[in-house]
Structures are given as structure tokens and as C-alpha cells.
Amino acid sequence: MFSFLLILHGLAAVALLGALTHQTISVWWPARTRTGSFVSSLRSVPSMTYTNAVIVLFLVTAVIGSVIYTEYRVAIRVTLQDYRLYIPEGAFELKEHVAAIAFGLLPAYWYYWKAPPAKERAFTRAMVTTLIALIVWYNFLVGHVVNDIRGFGS
Amino acid sequence: MSRAFPVFSVTFALIYLACVQYNLAPFTYHPELMQWGLGVQPPRQGPAMYWFGWLTTATLGAAALGALSLLVPVTLTRRVWAGFVWLVPVLVIAAFVYILRGYFLR
Numbered sequence: 001m002f003s004f005l006l007i008l009h010g011l012a013a014v015a016l017l018g019a020l021t022h023q024t025i026s027v028w029w030p031a032r033t034r035t036g037s038f039v040s041s042l043r044s045v046p047s048m049t050y051t052n053a054v055i056v057l058f059l060v061t062a063v064i065g066s067v068i069y070t071e072y073r074v075a076i077r078v079t080l081q082d083y084r085l086y087i088p089e090g091a092f093e094l095k096e097h098v099a100a101i102a103f104g105l106l107p108a109y110w111y112y113w114k115a116p117p118a119k120e121r122a123f124t125r126a127m128v129t130t131l132i133a134l135i136v137w138y139n140f141l142v143g144h145v146v147n148d149i150r151g152f153g154s
Numbered sequence: 155m156s157r158a159f160p161v162f163s164v165t166f167a168l169i170y171l172a173c174v175q176y177n178l179a180p181f182t183y184h185p186e187l188m189q190w191g192l193g194v195q196p197p198r199q200g201p202a203m204y205w206f207g208w209l210t211t212a213t214l215g216a217a218a219l220g221a222l223s224l225l226v227p228v229t230l231t232r233r234v235w236a237g238f239v240w241l242v243p244v245l246v247i248a249a250f251v252y253i254l255r256g257y258f259l260r
Contacts, residue, residue, distance in 0.1 A: 066205075066206070069203075069205070070183070070185035070203065071185070073185050073200075073201045073203055074185045074186050074200055074201065077201070086257045086258070086260045087257060087258055089257055090254050090256075090257020090258050091257075093254050093257065094250060094251065094254055096205055097170075097174065097247075097250045098247055098250070100170050100205075100208070100209055100212070101166075101167050101170065101243050101246060101247060103166075103209070104162070104163050104166030104167055104170065104212065104213075104216065104243070105163045105166075105167075105239075105243060106163075107159035107160075107162045107163055107220075108159050108160045108162070108163035108164075108239045109163075110156075110159065111156050111157075111159035111160055112160075112239075114156070120236070121236065123237075124236040124237060124239060124240065127237070127240040128163075128239060128240050131240050131243060131244065
């Protein structure tokens with residue numbers, strides 16, 4: 001069951017990464033006109049429409065991840081400790097904490113995207129979005145590396 | 155009501171840091187036994203997990219402080235720098251890196 005949930009967790013994380021990366025790029029580097037090129041299309045996505053999808057995907061990913069996390073504590077963390085893989089273990093410890101902080105940031109993220117667009121809020125909105133995007137990228141990469149160390153189905 | 159959301163995010167990060175540092179978990183999960191226990195309990199068989207408890211404490215605490223912030227007049231809250239909403243979580247993450255430095259410096 002945990003393998004199935006891990007795959008679901010990974011798929012939800014990929015969708016979340018895509019949405020957040022699009023939104024972050026478009027918020028820092030918006031396209032004035034759409035030329036039809038790949039880069040222009042990437043920059044010109046309607047960022048505001050991503051907000052609710054990002055929140056739902058984050059919650060889905062986090063809920064599945066928190067179920068898998070129990071298995072990590074029982075079966076995988078012990079292996080990392082046995083092999084003295086301190087850096088991956090520490091990186092995963094940090095993952096749980098930054099995931100919690102990103103969860104706490106979601107209400108502010110929603111607030112700054114849903115509030116009427118104001119120039120003084122634009123920078124805060126961009127920074128909150130970027131911070132969540134960086135956390136999701138970090139968590140995705142660490143989760144991927146730890147999964148590679150333990151091995152699928154082992 | 156939504157103006158309490160940035161307050162929630164800032165206070166959540168700070169309360170969560172305090173929860174981890176002082177282990178303020180209202181309950182403990184024992185994954186090996188698949189059992190929940192009230193308060194902070196030592197490991198029974200296999201590890202004990204406090205993370206769910208820390209999240210609960212931080213969520214309830216931040217929700218309470220966010221609700222209290224609604225009592226502050228809007229004219230006053232507008233004077234508070236909005237950048238705290240991202241700066242505080244960044245500083246809390248830096249604190250966690252410091253707390254966990256032992257893993258990376260061995």
C-alpha cells in the first residue's frame with residue numbers, strides 16, 4: 001500500500017511543482033505580449049488561476065506524504081542510520097519542518113493572490129509564492145533522493 | 155476576516171519552531187503499534203512521532219492569534235510591514251538548519 005501511496009504522492013508533487021514553477025516564473029518575469037514561443041507561453045500563464053489548484057495539490061500531496069511518513073520513521077530512517085547516511089537523514093528531517101512551514105504559509109499565499117491587485121502587495125505576493133515553490137522543490141528532490149537510497153519495494 | 159491570514163502564517167512558523175524546540179505535542183503517534191497517545195509519550199515499540207502534534211499545536215495557536223489580530227484596528231495593522239510574512243518563515247527555516255546542523259557537519 002505504501003508503494004502505491006508513494007507513487008500517488010510523487011504524481012501529486014509533480015503537478016504541484018509544475019503549477020508553482022509556472023506561477024513563480026510568471027510573477028517575476030511576466031510576458032507583456034505572447035509571441036507563441038515556449039518561453040513566452042511559460043511566462044504568460046494567468047497566475048491567479050493557479051492559486052486554488054496549488055492549495056488543493058499541496059494539501060493532497062501533504063496528506064498522502066504524512067501517511068507515508070509513518071512508514072519512513074519505522075522502516076527507512078533506521079536504514080539511513082544503520083548506514084550512517086547522516087546528510088540524507090538530516091535533509092529529510094529538514095523536509096518535514098519546511099513542509100510544515102509551507103503549510104502555514106498557505107493562508108497568506110491565498111490572501112495575497114485573492115486580494116485586489118495592489119502594487120505594494122506585488123512584492124510580498126511574489127516572495128511568498130517563491131518561498132513555497134523553493135520549499136516544494138527542496139522537498140521533491142530530498143524525497144526522491146531518499147527513495148533512491150532505500151530502493152523501490154525493498 | 156481574511157486579513158488574519160498573514161498573521162496566521164507568521165505566527166504559525168514561530169509557534170511551530172517553539173513546538174519542535176520544546177516538544178509541545180498534545181499527542182504522540184506510535185507508528186509501529188499504530189497507536190495514538192495523549193501528550194508527549196516516550197517511544198514504546200519503535201519510534202514515537204510528535205510531528206502531527208506539533209502541527210496541531212501550531213495550527214490552533216496561530217488560528218487563535220489570527221482571530222485575536224482581528225480586534226486590532228485596520229488603520230494600525232496597515233502600518234505593519236507586509237514583508238514579515240515571508241521574512242519570518244525564512245528566518246525560522248534558517249533556525250531549523252542551525253538546529254539540524256549536526257547531521258550535516260559529521
